Amino acid sequence: MKDTPIFAYIFLMWILIIAGGSLLVTIIAPISITGFGEFDHLLDSGIKALVAILLVVVWIFIMSKIKNWIFHKQIRH
Amino acid sequence: MVEKTVVGIIISAIAFGTVYTLTPVLIKALSKRNLVVRDYNRIGGAMVPRPGGPSILAGILASELTLYAFFPSVEVLAIIITTSIAFLVGLADDRKVLGGWFKPLALAGSAIPIILLGAYFPPHLEFPLFGYVKIPELYLALIIIIVSITGNTINSIDVLNGVASGFMTIASFALTISLFIVHNYDIALASLPLGFVSLAFYKYHKFPSKMFPGDSGALTLGAMYGTISIVGHVEIIAAVALLPAVINSFLFLSSVKRIIEHRQIKANPIVHTEDFKLMATTDKNAPITLVRLILANGPMTEKEVGFVIFRLALFSAILAIITSFMMGIKI
Numbered sequence: 001m002k003d004t005p006i007f008a009y010i011f012l013m014w015i016l017i018i019a020g021g022s023l024l025v026t027i028i029a030p031i032s033i034t035g036f037g038e039f040d041h042l043l044d045s046g047i048k049a050l051v052a053i054l055l056v057v058v059w060i061f062i063m064s065k066i067k068n069w070i071f072h073k074q075i076r077h
Numbered sequence: 078m079v080e081k082t083v084v085g086i087i088i089s090a091i092a093f094g095t096v097y098t099l100t101p102v103l104i105k106a107l108s109k110r111n112l113v114v115r116d117y118n119r120i121g122g123a124m125v126p127r128p129g130g131p132s133i134l135a136g137i138l139a140s141e142l143t144l145y146a147f148f149p150s151v152e153v154l155a156i157i158i159t160t161s162i163a164f165l166v167g168l169a170d171d172r173k174v175l176g177g178w179f180k181p182l183a184l185a186g187s188a189i190p191i192i193l194l195g196a197y198f199p200p201h202l203e204f205p206l207f208g209y210v211k212i213p214e215l216y217l218a219l220i221i222i223i224v225s226i227t228g229n230t231i232n233s234i235d236v237l238n239g240v241a242s243g244f245m246t247i248a249s250f251a252l253t254i255s256l257f258i259v260h261n262y263d264i265a266l267a268s269l270p271l272g273f274v275s276l277a278f279y280k281y282h283k284f285p286s287k288m289f290p291g292d293s294g295a296l297t298l299g300a301m302y303g304t305i306s307i308v309g310h311v312e313i314i315a316a317v318a319l320l321p322a323v324i325n326s327f328l329f330l331s332s333v334k335r336i337i338e339h340r341q342i343k344a345n346p347i348v349h350t351e352d353f354k355l356m357a358t359t360d361k362n363a364p365i366t367l368v369r370l371i372l373a374n375g376p377m378t379e380k381e382v383g384f385v386i387f388r389l390a391l392f393s394a395i396l397a398i399i400t401s402f403m404m405g406i407k408i
Contacts, residue, residue, distance in 0.1 A: 002374040003385055006367075007392055010320045014396045017313060018403075021204030029210040045214045052215065064331055071370060 005070045012066055020055055028052070078262075084147045085266050092140035092270035096277035099132040104281065104288050118237065118379050119285060120353050128171045128291025129282070133274055134164045137301060140270035152308040153267050155196035156301060162187035163228055163300030167293030177335075180232070180296070181225045187300060188224035188307075192217055196308045204313055205403035220307055226326075227303030227319065232295040233329060234322040236368060239283035240383050241290055244390045245275040245298045248318040251394030252305060255314045255401035264309035271301050284380045311401070318397035321389040325367035332364040350376045 028051050033044040107113065107126035115122045137160055145153045166183040169175065191197055200216035203209040212219070235241035249272040256265035275298060281287045290298070306315030316323070344363035347355050357372040371377070371385050 003371065003388070006321075006324070006370060006389060009324060010389065010393055010396070013320055013324070014317055014400075017317065018205055018400075021313065022207045024202075024210050025204055025207035045212070048212065049215045049218075052212075060327075063327065067328070067331070071365075071373075 009066065009070050012070075013063065016059060016062060020059055023055065024052065028055075081148075081262060081266060084144065085269055088140040088144050088266070089269050089273045091143055092136045092273040093277045095139045096132050096136035096274050097280065099135050100129060100278065100281045100288060103129065103132045107288075114289065116238070116286060116289075118349070118353075118355065123285070125286050125289050127289040128168070128293045129278060129288045130164055130167055130171065130291050130293025130295075130297055133278055133290065133294045133297050134161065136274040136277065137270055137297065140274075141267065144267060144270075148263065148266075150263065151194045151196045152264060155191045155194045155308055156267055156304050158190040158194075159187050159224060159304045160297055160301040162190070163224070164293050164297040166228075167232075167291065167296035170292040170296075180292070181229055184225040184228040184296065184300060185221045187228075188221045188304070191220050191224070191304060191307055199310075201310075202312060203310055203404060205400050206406055206408050208407055219312070223307055223312060224300050224303040227306070227315070228296045228299035230319060230322045230326050231299030231302065232292060233326050234367070234386075235290060235295045236366070237284075237379050237383055237386075238286040239279055240386055241295050241298070242275050242279040242282040243383065243387055244322060245302070246272055246279055247387065247390040247394050248315075248322075248397075249275055249302060249305075251318045251397045252302070252309075252311065252315055254398055255311055255318075256305075256309050258398065258401040259311060259314075259404050261309050261311070264305060264311075268305045268309065271298065271305065274298075284383060314397050314400050314404070317400050318390075318393050320393040320396070321367060321386060328365045328367060328370070347372060354378055355382055 028048055031048060033040055033047060036043055104126045112126060113124040114127050116125045138157065141153055141157050163184055166180060166187060170180060197216065197220055200213045201209040201211045202216065231241055231245060234244055249268060253265050253268045253272055256268055278290065282290060302315065306312045344358065344360040346358055346363045346366045346369040348358045350356050354376040355372055356376040357369045367386065368382055371382055
């Protein structure tokens with residue numbers, strides 16, 4: 001099928017979404033900041049937000065690389 | 078449950094019937110006022126009435142207000158208000174060409190009623206297999222981003238006859254099925270009109286289009302989809318069903334490297350063959366889009382390209398339904 005690369009790209013995006021979710025739930029969510037009194041909650045949320053944004057940036061970077069790899073022929077066209 | 082099933086049938090019929098009967102009236106009214114745009118992909122460049130947003134919104138409001146009369150809830154209210162504001166944003170853009178940043182920012186503003194009504198509680202993001210993360214503050218930002226992204230993503234895929242409405246029909250029915258699978262019956266009910274409104278509009282939007290949805294139509298559909306994903310807590314599932322449109326936006330943004338309106342593109346990603354088929358351009362300045370990638374395999378008719386996009390939408394819809402089953406499994 002001629003459109004296989006696009007289907008493959010969608011499938012890889014799906015896998016990356018699930019993998020990203022596993023990282024968020026198992027590693028980042030349990031992070032707990034203590035010792036800063038009333039700022040604990042704020043710092044906690046800030047760090048989690050920062051890591052989440054970083055993950056999105058990494059996700060976009062990976063998708064961009066995969067895009068160039070999968071669609072190399074099409075993009076050159 | 079029987080009562081909900083009956084109401085589901087009623088609101089689906091209202092959504093479909095309103096758009097199906099109102100759109101021909103709107104086509105006549107717009108044609109009479111010469112509110113038409115050229116369809117550049119059609120031989121002879123036929124003039125097509127635009128926008129179809131008013132009939133789409135009428136279908137949504139009629140069905141959602143009926144649902145609200147039977148089962149009042151802040152979630153349905155949030156869907157009604159956010160979708161209506163998104164329609165107004167689109168209508169403003171239909172009337173006057175506004176800057177590239179206007180729509181993302183204005184759509185972000187349209188999501189505020191979801192926050193004010195508290196329709197998003199509990200503020201957590203659920204992932205398949207691994208459970209959920211509680212992100213009270215971050216979730217508020219996410220609400221704003223989701224509505225803006227879904228609205229603009231559907232708008233960006235509205236490039237060929239029937240694609241936006243056909244794609245939305247597939248994605249929204251996948252979302253409804255997923256909501257049933259995760260046992261969120263109330264929001265599943267509220268999501269039914271989106272699929273039926275899109276399906277009814279597809280009748281007039283499919284190739285050869287008798288009407289274009291315009292920004293008001295596309296943003297209304299996209300914003301409603303985003304709002305349902307938030308109030309139904311199926312954000313990830315909704316994102317999966319939307320993947321082909323997300324890819325389109327991603328390819329476009331990564332090639333132009335800034336947020337601009339489609340009208341501002343200097344080089345068109347598609348050109349026409351002598352027999353008026355669509356063909357990928359060889360212009361290196363043209364952005365890479367989903368349609369351009371599909372056409373990289375050779376020239377196709379507009380209808381054929383549309384069906385390739387629908388196959389991709391069906392594939393994503395299946396992945397979204399699989400994801401919703403995975404929500405019930407915890408590792």
